[in-house]
Amino acid sequence: MRRCFLIPLLILPPLLRAQQPVQYVRPIIGTQKMGHTYPGATVPFGMVQLSPDTDTIPYEMNGKYNPDVYKYCAGYQYTDKTIVGFSHTHFSGTGHSDLGDFLLMPTTGPLQLNPGTADKPENGYRSRFSHENETAEAAYYKVKLDDHNILAELTATNRVGFHQYTFPQQSEAHVILDLMAGIYNYGSKNVWTFVRVENDTLITGYRQTSGWARTRTLYFAMTFSKPIKKYGHQNYDTSVYKGFYRKFDQAVNFPEMAGRRIRAWFDFDTRAGEKLQVKFALSPVSTAGALKNLAAEAPGWDFDAVKKQGQEAWNKELSKVQVKALSNDDLVNFYTALYHTYLSPTTYMDVDGSYRGLDQLTHQAAGFTNYTTFSLWDTYRALHPLFNVLQPKRNADMVRSMLEHYNQSVHKMLPVWSHHANENWCMIGYHSVSVIADAIVKGNIQGYDAMQALEACAATARYKKYDGLEYYMEQGYVPEDKNSYAVSKTLEYAYDDWAIAQAAQKLGRTDLYNEFIKRSLNYRNVFDAATGFMRPRLANGTFRKEFDVLSTHGQGFIEGNAWNYSLYVPQYPAEMIAMMGGKKQFTRHLDSLFTMHLPDAFFAETEDITRDGIIGNYVHGNEPAHHVAYLYNWTDAPWKTQERVRMILQKMYKPTSDGLGGNDDCGQMSAWYLFSTLGFYPVAPGSTAYALGSPAIRTATLQLENGNTFTVEAVNQGVENVYVKKVELNGKPLQQRFISHSDIMNGGKLVFYMDRKAVK
Amino acid sequence: MRRCFLIPLLILPPLLRAQQPVQYVRPIIGTQKMGHTYPGATVPFGMVQLSPDTDTIPYEMNGKYNPDVYKYCAGYQYTDKTIVGFSHTHFSGTGHSDLGDFLLMPTTGPLQLNPGTADKPENGYRSRFSHENETAEAAYYKVKLDDHNILAELTATNRVGFHQYTFPQQSEAHVILDLMAGIYNYGSKNVWTFVRVENDTLITGYRQTSGWARTRTLYFAMTFSKPIKKYGHQNYDTSVYKGFYRKFDQAVNFPEMAGRRIRAWFDFDTRAGEKLQVKFALSPVSTAGALKNLAAEAPGWDFDAVKKQGQEAWNKELSKVQVKALSNDDLVNFYTALYHTYLSPTTYMDVDGSYRGLDQLTHQAAGFTNYTTFSLWDTYRALHPLFNVLQPKRNADMVRSMLEHYNQSVHKMLPVWSHHANENWCMIGYHSVSVIADAIVKGNIQGYDAMQALEACAATARYKKYDGLEYYMEQGYVPEDKNSYAVSKTLEYAYDDWAIAQAAQKLGRTDLYNEFIKRSLNYRNVFDAATGFMRPRLANGTFRKEFDVLSTHGQGFIEGNAWNYSLYVPQYPAEMIAMMGGKKQFTRHLDSLFTMHLPDAFFAETEDITRDGIIGNYVHGNEPAHHVAYLYNWTDAPWKTQERVRMILQKMYKPTSDGLGGNDDCGQMSAWYLFSTLGFYPVAPGSTAYALGSPAIRTATLQLENGNTFTVEAVNQGVENVYVKKVELNGKPLQQRFISHSDIMNGGKLVFYMDRKAVK
Structure with missing residues (x-):
């Protein structure tokens, strides 16, 4: 339907001249088959590529390489019917993959911590979606998550992903931070993940992986626009040495989470039509760096202003x-x-110029x-x-x-x-x-x-x-x-x-x-x-001797x-x-x-x-x-x-x-x-x-x-x-x-x- | 025999008055049974505790808790007959354990990378030893490694362990750096280890573990007194994603090693009676910090001077x-x-005051x-x-x-x-x-x-x-x-x-x-x-109601x-x-x-x-x-x-x-x-x-x-x-x-x- 609607526009070039270059950008191009592009929000040469992932494919299935893993180099395949969540880093167009760091997913209803499968999304936190309810622009992405009746909007600065979730009336509003999710999830790729609930709106942490990048750590600082009501996590490690951590019920409201396989959740009270906003800053160096980036690039809560700023940045470059x-x-x-x-x-440095070097040291x-x-x-x-x-x-x-x-x-x-x-x-x-x-x-x-x-x-x-x-x-x-x-x-x-x-x-x-x-x-x-x-x-x-030129x-x-x-x-x-x-x-x-x-x-x-x-x-x-x-x-x-x-x-x-x-x-x-x-x-x-x-x-x-x-x-x-x-x-x-x-x-x-x- | 020899000394208190307090220190006290002390070299409140480990006990045997693990809180049990190697961190007297970081072992003969067992030390790199050939003083430890005919001496500054190995005539002189070794080796305790061969005498790296300390990383810089002839490592991970690292023969002379289960080795040409020295600096913050500590505390190669300095530090405090x-x-x-x-x-900071905080950030x-x-x-x-x-x-x-x-x-x-x-x-x-x-x-x-x-x-x-x-x-x-x-x-x-x-x-x-x-x-x-x-x-x-007072x-x-x-x-x-x-x-x-x-x-x-x-x-x-x-x-x-x-x-x-x-x-x-x-x-x-x-x-x-x-x-x-x-x-x-x-x-x-x- 929507495609038909576009046709009249295509025959009106004189009108279109008045457009800004940014309006011709279609991030959806190349998201099907082998283009390996992603449709999400980013700014020119930005550190954050905040984009929907339509599947999380393990590298191996039944002990064998899973050829489908190649399709998901950018996390998104246009023909897929479900979205697993929105992660903050993506390669554009690569023929190998990694990243997909820090997958966030807003959900409603009973808390589900497993992603579910494409054919049975209701068994997990993922959601069906339709391209009719999807918009991908430079520095802006919008989609309706059908299973949760949530409108998700994304924009970004260089180092900060900005989410805006419009919830239906719903007493059980969750945001899931799946630290096990990731692109090209080779076996034990997660080396370590760490999360601190600093206060009722601020979370920090990091994810350390060994995949295509052998020794990679990315830090974050995430802040919510309203206080968390309740939170928790589940640790899926089969073998966890707990020591005296046994003193605590770590699953609920325990502010430090650490392990190789962790999924965290944050609950909120929301009214009908209420917008819950999440700002998610990255740093290659430290959680302190992520906080600096957050303060410098996205100090406020005006989603539309950040979106506009991102699109203006694009327009400036494209013009x-x-x-x-x-x-x-x-x-x-x-x-x-x-x-x-x-x-x-x-971009691979904090606003203050700090970055991690190949020697694993912090450089300026x-x-x-x-x-x-x-x-x-x-x-x-x-x-x-x-x-x-x-x-x-x-x-x-x-x-x-x-x-x-x-x-x-x-x-x-x-x-x-x-x-x-x-x-x-x-x-x-x-x-x-x-x-x-x-x-x-x-x-x-x-x-x-x-x-x-x-x-x-x-x-x-x-x-x-x-x-x-x-x-x-x-x-x-x-x-x-x-x-x-x-x-x-x-x-x-x-x-x-x-x-x-x-x-x-x-x-x-x-x-x-x-x-x-x-x-x-x-x-x-x-x-x-x-x-x-x-x-x-x-x-x-x-x-x-043996030689086949084809x-x-x-x-x-x-x-x-x-x-x-x-x-x-x-x-x-x-x-x-x-x-x-x-x-x-x-x-x-x-x-x-x-x-x-x-x-x-x-x-x-x-x-x-x-x-x-x-x-x-x-x-x-x-x-x-x-x-x-x-x-x-x-x-x-x-x-x-x-x-x-x-x-x-x-x-x-x-x-x-x-x-x-x-x-x-x-x-x-x-x-x-x-x-x-x-x-x-x-x-x-x-x-x-x-x-x-x-x-x-x-x-x-x-x-x-x-x-x-x-x-x-x-x-x-x-x-x-x-x-x-x-x-x-x-x-x-x-x-x-x-x-x-x-x-x-x-x-x-x-x-x-x-x-x-x-x-x- | 030696114990008998000590008796005459015990009846001569007037003579002993002239001694310095440090000469009364017997680090061996408490190393048997439940004392859980270690006999190795350290200075007052020092970051480095360089001490022999007589066994490396896995936390579990056949899927069950191994009660012997408790004996090895400090890595050393006096009644043991073999030494596995010398590691750089030890608790003194704890009833729980961790540490044992960076185990070094000098060996001769064909390279063996597994530690071997106490009853068959010849099947691995460990060595028999005898208390007759062992001396433990404040800031000094010496032992003859019988199986390799090597005299190992250890001393330390606050942040640097100093090894001196006297080799027999031997064309195959090895130093093994076993990054899999450690005290209280609970299952997958090693989170990540990383080693760089910076040049032919300098190695840097880190070990990251999750055990009693859930998220712990310790960095090192190790330098040898003579150039490495050849080096390599083996990665014992069952599942390693190699990617394009396949280009290289990583096992030999490849200067970057990383993984969860790594043992590295370094080969040297030695003459009869030649002393190979190793300085091993630690840092809680970075390899750069370890290098700073090394330069500040142990710039030279005079083992005896460092030992003397350590014993003087002890004497000053004890006096x-x-x-x-x-x-x-x-x-x-x-x-x-x-x-x-x-x-x-x-001590838990570098010479420049940098240390890792509980928030995993570097503080000053x-x-x-x-x-x-x-x-x-x-x-x-x-x-x-x-x-x-x-x-x-x-x-x-x-x-x-x-x-x-x-x-x-x-x-x-x-x-x-x-x-x-x-x-x-x-x-x-x-x-x-x-x-x-x-x-x-x-x-x-x-x-x-x-x-x-x-x-x-x-x-x-x-x-x-x-x-x-x-x-x-x-x-x-x-x-x-x-x-x-x-x-x-x-x-x-x-x-x-x-x-x-x-x-x-x-x-x-x-x-x-x-x-x-x-x-x-x-x-x-x-x-x-x-x-x-x-x-x-x-x-x-x-x-x-139920109550048993005993x-x-x-x-x-x-x-x-x-x-x-x-x-x-x-x-x-x-x-x-x-x-x-x-x-x-x-x-x-x-x-x-x-x-x-x-x-x-x-x-x-x-x-x-x-x-x-x-x-x-x-x-x-x-x-x-x-x-x-x-x-x-x-x-x-x-x-x-x-x-x-x-x-x-x-x-x-x-x-x-x-x-x-x-x-x-x-x-x-x-x-x-x-x-x-x-x-x-x-x-x-x-x-x-x-x-x-x-x-x-x-x-x-x-x-x-x-x-x-x-x-x-x-x-x-x-x-x-x-x-x-x-x-x-x-x-x-x-x-x-x-x-x-x-x-x-x-x-x-x-x-x-x-x-x-x-x-x-």
């Missing part, structure tokens, strides 16, 4: 790109993509904002380059955060996947060096020492214990018989090494340039000229097959093309990739790759081929880049809950969308060049931090006018197929003249 | 009491008792030393009163520490048993108020606000949720049908209330005086005139029977005697207590009471009757106090490993010894009076902190001259049977004239 689009859908896609790119990395962030949630294998590609354009100050702080991680690392390595004071080592490569090199090469050096940063990159790239790196440094490639996914690793190390060399060159460090530019050529060592593909090589120098399993590649991954030489496209037989042959190769017919079930067994994310054999739902559509620029058929990019934009990004063709991966998928929609893409971060594609907007104006304005205009734009006839930069025809970073940052105008026919 | 005794044994007993009283409370101790290990049910009786004489500054800091505990307590209660930033609630009463009142009444108010302290006492005594207190406040007694051990609780609450009233009176708070002096009479409400005993009373006001089980008393506990009205001895039928009848009652014959097996089923601690039916090995021998002073037969006290001193304190008649209980047993040996005893802390007994020294000179000197002299002293003919204070005959605190603190001389016949 830095003013877009005229072909359709309302495109505006929704654009601003939701921009929204998704501004969800992570996330002096002069910068400390961030965590660096999904670098994904985000080095387009997200951090996007930040160098739209969020250079924040990106410099992210570099600074990585350097602090390096300083605190016992390995003296930059982050691979930085996660709440932990290194979870997820995926391959050492792509921090790409992010840092990209910032240095683009001159975005603010608040960190570039030379020290370069040294950290070099040290990271020389850490022999890491993932086949010792072999790579000795033999020039990772031998597949020594270390799996060896081809992917070799290719990515070579690219990363090139990035280091670029930064070294920029900073005049010839020694490091020479060391790493040499290593950057190592991609050649895994190229098998006989097949024309990158191929697993063994320690003895020979290529492995399979994604055991072929030397991770999250991709040889077809996709073999093209991963972003640092030297021209050399790669030559190596693969020259432009003509390479063009045919690329064409095959996009057009090849594969059976429906082909990628079914690869968790991270689904049909929705595939065009032919090109996998857009995963990252390794994100630069591939732009490679036609190095052939004689750049029009094919234009065609493919527009096709990918259309097929892979839709303004619907199932609109994302794969994990959004902390904004990388969305960053690809944004660059591509603007008409240019950073094929090799660490270079100042952007390859041109085909813009999908009418105009876009970028308000840059340096005060300059950069405008992209697509003349004669249209859904079918995907080909670029000519390009003008500041009124002058552009001869090459690239623009440079300074072209953007100096401000100016890039005009594409579009056509429905390719310029061949 | 404040200069004693001439009847025998070398008495000197050993005296200075070992003084040593035992200075083991706890223990400004202007005082923060202490933990307050076994208050034991130590309020004589230990803290002893500190008011010999260690007033420290005792005032202990009061301050209790007040900080109060401030941090979510219950707003003073400590019951303060234990490493935890309240373990052990035993009954709220005896902090006794310690505080005693300090206030005796004018020992330094560095804390007495009025705030009094308010904290009152708030604690009014915390209704605590252990029957609500009933007590409503009905004037704890009903046994509502709360067990109800008589003990009623009696102790009444005494504590009296103590609050004394402090209130001193501070002019008539309101509080009136409130609590009234409560102090509640002892009357559990006295059953019909039997002449205190007796369990029910909520309906009647005494419980049994220690289910009779309304804890760690004692009605015979012993009925005498617990220390605040009003005269009134109690009147209530019990007058002086004559009471004298007979007391006589019976001491002379009654009970079958050998009588107390066998009470863990805390053993034959060694019993005289007749009088239980000295436990605390509730510690004041009882002095009660004859309120009758017409004070000579019986003199006789009993000297008998108890002789029977319950011997200079041997099995020399203590019961748990030393953090120094309370030893404090009883010291007061009684000096000839006076604080029957009711909170009063300024000390009841006179029979001194057991020839002379004792107390060098007081205020610069005054107080001397006790026993004229005509002798083993059989236990009766006091007359007493002179500063040359004037003393008419009453008491001296006051000011008599001591003003300095002067107390002369007892001894006789072998009682003055009846």
